[in-house]
Amino acid sequence: MGDIYAFVFLLVLFLLSLGILRGLERLKEG
Amino acid sequence: MTLNGWIQIVVFFALLLVLVKPLGGYMAKVYGGERTLLSPVVGPLERRFYRIASVLPDAEMNWKTYGLAVLAISIVGIAFLYALQRLQHLLPLNPLGFGPVAPDLAFNTAVSFVTNTNWQNYGGETTMSFLTQMAGLTVQNFLSAATGMAVLITFIRGFARHQASTLGNFWVDLTRGMLYILLPLSIVIALLLAALGTVQTLTSSTTIRLLEGGGEQVIALGPAASQVAIKHLGTNGGGFFNANSAHPFENPTPLANLILMLAETSIPAALSYTYGRMIGNTRQGWAVLAAMMIILVGFSGVAYSAEAAGNPRLASLGVDQIPSGLQPGGNMEGKELRFGVAPSALFASITTATSSGAVNSMHDSFTPLGGMVPLVLMQLGEVALGGVGSGLYGMLVFVLVAVFVAGLMVGRTPEYLGKKIEPFEMKMAALLILIMPILVLGLTALAVSLDAARASISNPGPHGFSQILYAFTSQGNNNGSAFGGLGGNTLFFNYTGALAMFIARFWLIFPTLALAGSLAAKKKVPSGAGTLPTTSPLFIGWTILIILLVGALNFLPALALGPIIEHLIMAGV
Numbered sequence: 001m002g003d004i005y006a007f008v009f010l011l012v013l014f015l016l017s018l019g020i021l022r023g024l025e026r027l028k029e030g
Numbered sequence: 031m032t033l034n035g036w037i038q039i040v041v042f043f044a045l046l047l048v049l050v051k052p053l054g055g056y057m058a059k060v061y062g063g064e065r066t067l068l069s070p071v072v073g074p075l076e077r078r079f080y081r082i083a084s085v086l087p088d089a090e091m092n093w094k095t096y097g098l099a100v101l102a103i104s105i106v107g108i109a110f111l112y113a114l115q116r117l118q119h120l121l122p123l124n125p126l127g128f129g130p131v132a133p134d135l136a137f138n139t140a141v142s143f144v145t146n147t148n149w150q151n152y153g154g155e156t157t158m159s160f161l162t163q164m165a166g167l168t169v170q171n172f173l174s175a176a177t178g179m180a181v182l183i184t185f186i187r188g189f190a191r192h193q194a195s196t197l198g199n200f201w202v203d204l205t206r207g208m209l210y211i212l213l214p215l216s217i218v219i220a221l222l223l224a225a226l227g228t229v230q231t232l233t234s235s236t237t238i239r240l241l242e243g244g245g246e247q248v249i250a251l252g253p254a255a256s257q258v259a260i261k262h263l264g265t266n267g268g269g270f271f272n273a274n275s276a277h278p279f280e281n282p283t284p285l286a287n288l289i290l291m292l293a294e295t296s297i298p299a300a301l302s303y304t305y306g307r308m309i310g311n312t313r314q315g316w317a318v319l320a321a322m323m324i325i326l327v328g329f330s331g332v333a334y335s336a337e338a339a340g341n342p343r344l345a346s347l348g349v350d351q352i353p354s355g356l357q358p359g360g361n362m363e364g365k366e367l368r369f370g371v372a373p374s375a376l377f378a379s380i381t382t383a384t385s386s387g388a389v390n391s392m393h394d395s396f397t398p399l400g401g402m403v404p405l406v407l408m409q410l411g412e413v414a415l416g417g418v419g420s421g422l423y424g425m426l427v428f429v430l431v432a433v434f435v436a437g438l439m440v441g442r443t444p445e446y447l448g449k450k451i452e453p454f455e456m457k458m459a460a461l462l463i464l465i466m467p468i469l470v471l472g473l474t475a476l477a478v479s480l481d482a483a484r485a486s487i488s489n490p491g492p493h494g495f496s497q498i499l500y501a502f503t504s505q506g507n508n509n510g511s512a513f514g515g516l517g518g519n520t521l522f523f524n525y526t527g528a529l530a531m532f533i534a535r536f537w538l539i540f541p542t543l544a545l546a547g548s549l550a551a552k553k554k555v556p557s558g559a560g561t562l563p564t565t566s567p568l569f570i571g572w573t574i575l576i577i578l579l580v581g582a583l584n585f586l587p588a589l590a591l592g593p594i595i596e597h598l599i600m601a602g603v
Contacts, residue, residue, distance in 0.1 A: 005133065006133050006134070006136070010112075014101070020537055021540055024541060024544040025544075027454070
């Protein structure tokens with residue numbers, strides 16, 4: 001169960017990071 | 031304080047400054063793709079790597095692709111390191127038969143080493159197999175350091191390039207940093223350390239007979255020297271042994287201690303010269319280094335002064351804390367006798383000014399003001415040298431803020447190195463400065479409000495608050511040093527710590543790269559009468575003031591609840 005928690009946590013962090021990259025790109029494009 | 035103590039501090043800084051120009055010049059050649067002394071040996075190896083990995087070294091990336099590459103290798107690194115820890119009982123090189131690391135601890139450790147933090151909620155010699163230490167933790171020490179340096183080089187290219195849409199190739203920058211800089215220097219340092227007594231063996235332990243009582247003691251051994259070398263050189267800080275650099279098998283002599291301190295400061299300091307070389311103006315690099323060194327020397331002096339003064343409560347009881355031929359004097363609790371007060375205070379300062387986080391003494395046992403120095407140096411954003419790469423790009427963000435604020439105050443055009451500082455750059459700078467304090471203070475507030483988290487504190491009152499504040503400050507700045515005293519191996523601290531380390535690393539790297547991309551795309555404006563000089567002593571002082579002001583505004587209230595009130599209680603005010 002602990003492995004699943006860790007996997008989900010890492011997946012969420014990864015997806016949020018992709019979202020932040022996309023957000024910064026949109027901010028840069030104005 | 032003693033003359034001997036000051037001499038040791040002065041000798042360290044003098045040696046560090048001697049290393050800046052040769053090492054910085056060499057790194058500029060490496061990242062500029064120029065031929066170096068190592069090219070005949072390393073060049074063929076480098077080209078073979080590119081062929082195997084299908085990397086086109088001339089194919090450049092824009093800031094977003096560069097960021098995706100950083101994220102991709104890091105996520106894979108976290109997953110690999112996690113799996114290695116969870117499966118270590120099934121894998122070779124586990125002579126003591128350690129079981130799998132618990133999931134939350136394995137996750138915290140994986141994020142910790144991939145983010146160059148090296149926060150350790152475990153004891154290395156009682157938890158990790160040799161394979162995990164060598165193929166997992168040590169590999170990430172190299173990768174995370176080379177990643178930080180690559181991001182810095184990209185940021186520098188943002189200043190150096192004009193009307194450009196690309197910033198370099200991450201895989202090339204990563205490979206060159208590893209092969210030409212970190213690996214050769216680590217081999218030299220590992221050999222020096224092994225010669226001085228740091229252990230390097232695949233024998234798991236040795237048993238000795240005790241001098242008193244006739245019993246036996248098992249002493250852990252292992253391949254420490256090879257990990258310790260990169261642990262310092264890459265400002266990683268994760269010890270092979272639980273006691274880190276206080277352990278005689280990691281840091282056996284005062285000379286080894288000096289080498290370790292130089293190892294963890296030389297690359298961050300020299301990168302400022304690299305910066306000057308790459309933008310074609312070395313005075314800019316020296317100016318940035320001057321600002322860093324003034325902060326670091328100043329705070330090192332405060333730490334030494336506080337620790338050398340000792341504890342007034344003990345003095346009032348008649349305890350002798352005066353240096354003499356029989357004792358080093360001052361506050362020696364938690365410090366190694368073979369180092370004494372000055373090298374311990376200096377080590378504590380530089381390990382938190384850089385993002386190393388290795389410790390040769392227990393910061394929890396410092397006087398309140400002495401212990402506040404490492405805390406403050408991290409809370410300033412680790413810009414006084416800082417981590418390999420991350421320190422300088424953090425510092426350059428403060429330089430941009432200093433230029434912008436000064437420009438507003440005196441009515442000059444906010445521009446730096448011919449690049450106009452506009453709203454997007456300031457938005458990125460604001461993000462880079464504000465994310466860390468929000469993260470650190472938010473998680474500290476959450477922890478002190480939860481019974482389960484407060485249960486991990488070993489000292490009640492202000493000192494306990496300092497323990498939690500230090501833990502999140504350390505992880506939220508990718509430092510990794512521990513104050514000590516906090517039982518951090520819990521579900522709460524393992525996951526919140528991992529969150530802090532991940533955000534502090536990647537969510538600061540992305541705005542840094544976006545800033546670099548924006549700067550690289552700009553035209554170069556010729557300097558004129560309206561250009562603010564950025565190498566003058568006045569500007570260096572102004573930048574330092576901005577850093578201290580931002581740090582104080584963010585953290586003074588929290589410091590007042592911890593070390594400041596503890597100092598007042600100790601002083602009997």
